[in-house]
Amino acid sequence: MSTTMVAALNAALRDSLREDAGVHVLGEDVGTLGGVFRVTDGLAAEFGAQRCLDTPLAEAGILGTAIGMAMYGLRPVVEMQFDAFAYPAFEQVVSHVAKMRNRTGGRMGLPITIRVPYGGGVGGVEHHSDSSEAYYAHTPGLHVVTPATVADSYGLLRSAIASDDPVVFLEPKRLYWSAADFSPAEVATARVPPIGRAMVRRPGTSATLLTYGPSLPICLEAAAAARSEGWDLAVVDLRSLVPFDDETVCAAVRATGRAVVVHEAAGFAGVGAEIAARVTERCFHHLAAPVLRVTGYDIPYPPPMLEKHHLPSVDRILDAVARLQWEQ
Amino acid sequence: MSTTMVAALNAALRDSLREDAGVHVLGEDVGTLGGVFRVTDGLAAEFGAQRCLDTPLAEAGILGTAIGMAMYGLRPVVEMQFDAFAYPAFEQVVSHVAKMRNRTGGRMGLPITIRVPYGGGVGGVEHHSDSSEAYYAHTPGLHVVTPATVADSYGLLRSAIASDDPVVFLEPKRLYWSAADFSPAEVATARVPPIGRAMVRRPGTSATLLTYGPSLPICLEAAAAARSEGWDLAVVDLRSLVPFDDETVCAAVRATGRAVVVHEAAGFAGVGAEIAARVTERCFHHLAAPVLRVTGYDIPYPPPMLEKHHLPSVDRILDAVARLQWEQ
Amino acid sequence: MTVLDDSTAPGLVGPPHSHGPRRDPAPLLPDPEPVRILGTPAAKTFDAGLQRDLYRRLVLGRRFNQQATTLTRQGRLAVYPASTGQEACQITAAMVLRGVDWLFPSYRDTLAVVARGVRPLDALTLMRGHAHSGYDPYEHRIAPLSTPLATQAPHAVGLAHAARLRAAMDPASAEDLVALALVGDGGTSEGDFHEALNFAGVLGAPVVFLVQNNGYAISVPLASQSAAPSLAHKAVGYGIAGRLVDGNDALAMHSVLSAAVEYARSGRGPVLVEAVTYRLDAHTNADDATRYRSAAEVDAWRARDPLTLLERHLRAAGLLDDAGVAAAAQAAEDLADEIRAQFDDPPDPDPDSLFAHVYAQPTSQLREQAAELAARLDADADAAFPADTAFPADTAFPADADEDEAR
Amino acid sequence: MTVLDDSTAPGLVGPPHSHGPRRDPAPLLPDPEPVRILGTPAAKTFDAGLQRDLYRRLVLGRRFNQQATTLTRQGRLAVYPASTGQEACQITAAMVLRGVDWLFPSYRDTLAVVARGVRPLDALTLMRGHAHSGYDPYEHRIAPLSTPLATQAPHAVGLAHAARLRAAMDPASAEDLVALALVGDGGTSEGDFHEALNFAGVLGAPVVFLVQNNGYAISVPLASQSAAPSLAHKAVGYGIAGRLVDGNDALAMHSVLSAAVEYARSGRGPVLVEAVTYRLDAHTNADDATRYRSAAEVDAWRARDPLTLLERHLRAAGLLDDAGVAAAAQAAEDLADEIRAQFDDPPDPDPDSLFAHVYAQPTSQLREQAAELAARLDADADAAFPADTAFPADTAFPADADEDEAR
Ligand SMILES: Cc1ncc(C[n+]2csc(CCOP(=O)(O)OP(=O)(O)O)c2C)c(N)n1
Ligand SMILES: Cc1ncc(C[n+]2csc(CCOP(=O)(O)OP(=O)(O)O)c2C)c(N)n1
Numbered sequence A, B: 001m002s003t004t005m006v007a008a009l010n011a012a013l014r015d016s017l018r019e020d021a022g023v024h025v026l027g028e029d030v031g032t033l034g035g036v037f038r039v040t041d042g043l044a045a046e047f048g049a050q051r052c053l054d055t056p057l058a059e060a061g062i063l064g065t066a067i068g069m070a071m072y073g074l075r076p077v078v079e080m081q082f083d084a085f086a087y088p089a090f091e092q093v094v095s096h097v098a099k100m101r102n103r104t105g106g107r108m109g110l111p112i113t114i115r116v117p118y119g120g121g122v123g124g125v126e127h128h129s130d131s132s133e134a135y136y137a138h139t140p141g142l143h144v145v146t147p148a149t150v151a152d153s154y155g156l157l158r159s160a161i162a163s164d165d166p167v168v169f170l171e172p173k174r175l176y177w178s179a180a181d182f183s184p185a186e187v188a189t190a191r192v193p194p195i196g197r198a199m200v201r202r203p204g205t206s207a208t209l210l211t212y213g214p215s216l217p218i219c220l221e222a223a224a225a226a227r228s229e230g231w232d233l234a235v236v237d238l239r240s241l242v243p244f245d246d247e248t249v250c251a252a253v254r255a256t257g258r259a260v261v262v263h264e265a266a267g268f269a270g271v272g273a274e275i276a277a278r279v280t281e282r283c284f285h286h287l288a289a290p291v292l293r294v295t296g297y298d299i300p301y302p303p304p305m306l307e308k309h310h311l312p313s314v315d316r317i318l319d320a321v322a323r324l325q326w327e328q
Numbered sequence C, D: 001m002t003v004l005d006d007s008t009a010p011g012l013v014g015p016p017h018s019h020g021p022r023r024d025p026a027p028l029l030p031d032p033e034p035v036r037i038l039g040t041p042a043a044k045t046f047d048a049g050l051q052r053d054l055y056r057r058l059v060l061g062r063r064f065n066q067q068a069t070t071l072t073r074q075g076r077l078a079v080y081p082a083s084t085g086q087e088a089c090q091i092t093a094a095m096v097l098r099g100v101d102w103l104f105p106s107y108r109d110t111l112a113v114v115a116r117g118v119r120p121l122d123a124l125t126l127m128r129g130h131a132h133s134g135y136d137p138y139e140h141r142i143a144p145l146s147t148p149l150a151t152q153a154p155h156a157v158g159l160a161h162a163a164r165l166r167a168a169m170d171p172a173s174a175e176d177l178v179a180l181a182l183v184g185d186g187g188t189s190e191g192d193f194h195e196a197l198n199f200a201g202v203l204g205a206p207v208v209f210l211v212q213n214n215g216y217a218i219s220v221p222l223a224s225q226s227a228a229p230s231l232a233h234k235a236v237g238y239g240i241a242g243r244l245v246d247g248n249d250a251l252a253m254h255s256v257l258s259a260a261v262e263y264a265r266s267g268r269g270p271v272l273v274e275a276v277t278y279r280l281d282a283h284t285n286a287d288d289a290t291r292y293r294s295a296a297e298v299d300a301w302r303a304r305d306p307l308t309l310l311e312r313h314l315r316a317a318g319l320l321d322d323a324g325v326a327a328a329a330q331a332a333e334d335l336a337d338e339i340r341a342q343f344d345d346p347p348d349p350d351p352d353s354l355f356a357h358v359y360a361q362p363t364s365q366l367r368e369q370a371a372e373l374a375a376r377l378d379a380d381a382d383a384a385f386p387a388d389t390a391f392p393a394d395t396a397f398p399a400d401a402d403e404d405e406a407r
């Protein structure tokens, strides 16, 4: 059964709403409209307007309200309509969502899932294509998860909603309409991917691409293209940025001795910097070359007609691979 | 003349207000009270309540108003009372301050200085000790500057206010009352440190400590203590995180072949990750060991009685230096 | 209607022990009914030339909305949030401002931007997608269209405040300007809206906030957005005058808005105007409005189309005849031709522009990155350039391997 | 005084074309004068036992404020934001709540937290500095003290809303609870305050917002904070009932707040109460209030001390005599003794607690970091442990070397 990522996310929400009466979806346009990306399509009809609530247009208010709901034992799933429109809620995320368990000495956890459609490649006008993962990944107390496949969209969202900790769930907009042969029924509960484990999407021997979310497909494409250059590239899909799967990542890098990190967000102080730094700390003597990064430039996200230059491309990835000091 | 950092900052504001009628200070309690840290002491009295304005208590409103003032050609200097209380203004910072010049094709720049007292070590209760530099450093369009010395406080703040670009000016709270022999008159305009240049605070041959703001003194202490272990540590004060002084930093690292980055902020996806990653990219073959990091733990900032464990200490820095693979 | 007069401006009343200025709320409160002029005796006193001008501009505005929507269907515009049905608000917002004033539009207010004199192509640049903004904000005194909702409201306050500061410092170059901020009904829920109104009230800044209450924030109806008697009732909470007006009555809009602007200009403080109107089209061309509102509702509002209302009135008043209608229609077609012509040249944005305006001077990091891109583009120059590096939407993914096997 | 009755609750009025519920604003607006009971005929009808109880609690509250301030001078408390002068607000805020209700205090509301039953030491933990919070929010139904201003207001709305959701799902376990959020006058300027009130209004959540308008936000007077006729006038903009009360009149506070709480409990919607009061002490022990306000102003308010007002009234009404005053004073000394005793043991927070509650389960990264710290602490166990690794404040820095030389 061919399923899009949007449909898989929708199924995950539906199944969570069915199985746990505490799950509540809230956000802008999530009810009647079913969300601007239709991820919440049909939920208000099936579960009622209260379980899938159209809120006033105020992101801090949405998240603040969700915090109060979580305090009372509910399990809110919040939709931020677009990446950049989550910024008004930043204080609530950093000062409360991330800290509540800690500040109450473990007495009050906040099982909130914050869904954020993120990233570019969809021709969005300004403020509609930000990659904001670094802001969240740098904030202790949050889990930061981003699926890249249809199956993971379902499984990781289930895991996020089931988590007793807050999860920032970053949905790659450009993959929303990607499809795969997948049916939620296949995913037995036991098989729901745990948060915090990376996945080797492609084994390889020459060098390792480390990536996540929207950039996985381009890395797989690059790996395919690299064949003709004589490189056999491994591709690791991180899936969870926090917690970080040091074990899988380091094993994959040690196996090849060379690595390139790929993401859309601006490179400077991006998550790629963390990955490069920690891989280097942990695998230094296995490295034949520095861990390189292929990322968005250090610029505000460009207008639609220029985004192709900004986004990591097969070309840029292969260029980086070529710079991995093969002659040494 | 012994001058505290607070006095130097105050002098920088005063001189800027005197020299440029467009400079306006605004924020919570900056007027009559002179700021909770007294950085704006006496400015309202000298320049009037309009030039040093007590605003309503609303950080997004303060920054949004400053944006409008800058649009009209003024040069606002905004005070965010504490690091964590700048988060409500995050959307204005990320979506407007950082992007306005870019989104208007260079037609509208925003010469705003955002002063943020930041970091811990002062026994502050929760939300009063955040190190938020990574959020800003990852946001293209902002300059991010943080002085560590009395002289730099004066000079860099003058430069920040004079800059035609927005500058997030991070003031290390724990150094506010540090003092040095310094008189603003000494700093001729030509000597005002340009934004974007690091400074070698201590030459050394064994390894290089890369640090900034609140962590400079502890690095200098560590360097002094390292003597007895037989290490001669260089200490580089970055001063500006964006733009980053690759030239000075890489030269200092290449000279020793070993480096440790030190900052208070949580390590994960912190600025230290960027520094480690880019130094490794650029100096790989000069490195005898991976660039290590000594940072705050990946936890919400601790309560006052526990912060000593969280902050980089001489011990932790020397431990890291010891792990720089000397036996190789 | 409750006029804006000196009784609305600050004055100290209230118990001696209260903190700060406590003023009489009455003049700040809106009337329960929106101000209407069409169909009332007041219409008779309205300048005839102005009425005709309004009509012509509304017709052009409607045509602008239609043409821009057509361009999206042709793929020549990426997206367009039409203000169809809200033309009386858009046009009067531009008309009541003087050259010295500033406009702070939201993403739906392209028409107001054009009505203030920006070339359609430049006003639509954001929606076309080759640059973030196409006009010079200083040339036109219009801030770039703001997409993050309500964020432009405090900018308007700051600019208005700055103008008064400078006027005080240097009376010779004083500009008695007013800043007009446009916000939607949904936008009033944002914290930035609140903070802007509060700053405006405290600073007494010459700002007018025009809320176009078109009944929806995308799919969310006003009832889910606010429980207030009216959005104009928010004003009193900031010590600001609040006024409620029928946004589909062009004469009422013009009259209330110009009163508000001149009130603010005269130093008597900010004003919040709520215009009750309706978005006849979907949220944008990408939206399907039938998912959240009935045809009957839309029809009822179509009957209150601002153009229809004004045309009917003008004809009845003998100010407009078939020839006048035809002339306006012709001018509208000319505008549409002009817009189409402006869109004839395909845009060819320069990749170098990515790095040019991040800072006044590019950092060394950006120079490196620009050089890297330039080198790649040079290298590609001979080779066929990949049309689009975006990932094809329907590509299947490798099925997830077994968790444990994969590790 | 304008009572809270059914006329305040939602009802649809207004023109047919308007979007959503447009209700009559009149019942939502506060009276121009704050509600007062002391010195009015209404005082006579007030339950005598309740009056005596209020007095006793106010005396204890005052002593709590004094004792906590003393602890800061002794270095046993890092900081304390006293609510001296605001005891009538603090005490009644706790008193009007039932066990099932929730309190959402701000950082100044330790007294209200104690008055609701939290041990002083636990209520003061945040200010003592060994942990972020010392009480179990679920045991007491009190959210942790909120330092980021107004951020707790939407939490109150969410919790109140959740309780109603759950009650609807499972009427058997229904809790008819009310959430009471405490905010300062300065806090009302924050966007979060606005968004909370708006959500409360739209959701009809059982929340009461109590704004303690003590005239200052640190040094900033109300006049620089808001130009509104009163802060209670903000309510109408959200379709919420707004009430103004004399915050130094304990009887008025009790009566208005309990009416508000029961109004909300009955499902008639949220209420915003502004209590006009005054902070007699400085912002915190670290603040110097003489920089921004006159002794004369403070003296005038001291004359309106809520304790004085209540004592005078009770004596006049024959409800209190010297013995009663002495008994309250003795109870207050007992409380002070108890607090001092609680602070006798020096705190010894466990470094391991740094990592224990970041997540339900520590990540592998945190386990590594915890192990690293534990190892260092073990190593240090024998060696003398450095008392404080913080940088000595007066250490001089190496003078900046010449820019060019240094490179
Ligand atoms: C801060 C922010 N949140 C969310 C959005 C996404 N968004 C775009 S338009 C819109 C609805 C706006 O409604 P309203 O303010 O009534 O304006 P209208 O579209 O009716 O003109 C939303 C939610 C946004 N642009 N900015
Ligand atoms: C979001 C935020 N901004 C700034 C501060 C710093 N701050 C602490 S208390 C205070 C003044 C609060 O005034 P008010 O709300 O009137 O409460 P009061 O102190 O009078 O009880 C300020 C500015 C803060 N805690 N949170």
Ligand SMILES: [Mg+2]
Pocket (backbone or CB within 6 Å): C184, C185, C186, C212, C213, C214, C215, C216, C217, C218
């Ligand atoms: Mg709308």
Ligand SMILES: [Mg+2]
Pocket (backbone or CB within 6 Å): D184, D185, D186, D212, D213, D214, D215, D216, D217, D218
């Ligand atoms: Mg106050």
